[in-house]
Amino acid sequence: MDITLIQGAISSMSSITEIAKSLIELKSISEVKAKSIELLSVAVEAQERALAARKDQAAMIEEIDRLKKELMRRETWDSEKERYVLQDMTVGSPACVMKKSKSRGEAPQWYCANCFSNGKASILCFHRSASGLAVYACNSCPSKIRPPEGKPVSHVYSHLI
Numbered sequence: 384m385d386i387t388l389i390q391g392a393i394s395s396m397s398s399i400t401e402i403a404k405s406l407i408e409l410k411s412i413s414e415v416k417a418k419s420i421e422l423l424s425v426a427v428e429a430q431e432r433a434l435a436a437r438k439d440q441a442a443m444i445e446e447i448d449r450l451k452k453e454l455m456r457r458e459t460w461d462s463e464k465e466r467y468v469l470q471d472m473t474v475g476s477p478a479c480v481m482k483k484s485k486s487r488g489e490a491p492q493w494y495c496a497n498c499f500s501n502g503k504a505s506i507l508c509f510h511r512s513a514s515g516l517a518v519y520a521c522n523s524c525p526s527k528i529r530p531p532e533g534k535p536v537s538h539v540y541s542h543l544i
């Protein structure tokens with residue numbers, strides 16, 4: 384939050400009070416008119432500063448809310464990621480697999496190592512490329528991995544803890 388916005392609004396409010404007090408001591412209509420114009424100008428300035436401070440505060444509240452949600456997501460992910468282990472599907476093709484002991488009845492799946500490192504368990508889906516090659520592709524990022532020949536996901540899964 385820009386504290387100068389609040390300080391400026393407070394300063395303008397003090398000026399309004401001083402100008403209002405001085406109105407009482409004025410003797411002529413022309414002096415009252417001139418002071419009223421000055422008062423109106425300072426009041427408008429105070430209103431603009433207060434609105435700017437309010438807008439700044441709303442943005443700050445929105446950012447705090449976003450950060451709280453991100454913190455909650457990361458805390459949830461910290462416990463969730465313990466359910467997985469990184470493996471090489473084939474040499475140099477890492478993927479994550481859920482530990483058998485941590486399964487809550489989920490079917491065996493491979494998960495994208497790239498997305499996993501970014502805090503998300505994204506299932507790799509089986510596809511055939513235009514040339515007929517079998518690949519596992521991530522639906523959340525462009526990662527594609529060649530599956531091990533002749534080894535279904537359940538084979539890898541059954542060998543985990």
Ligand SMILES: [Zn+2]
Nearest residue numbers: 495498521524
């Ligand atoms: Zn991915």
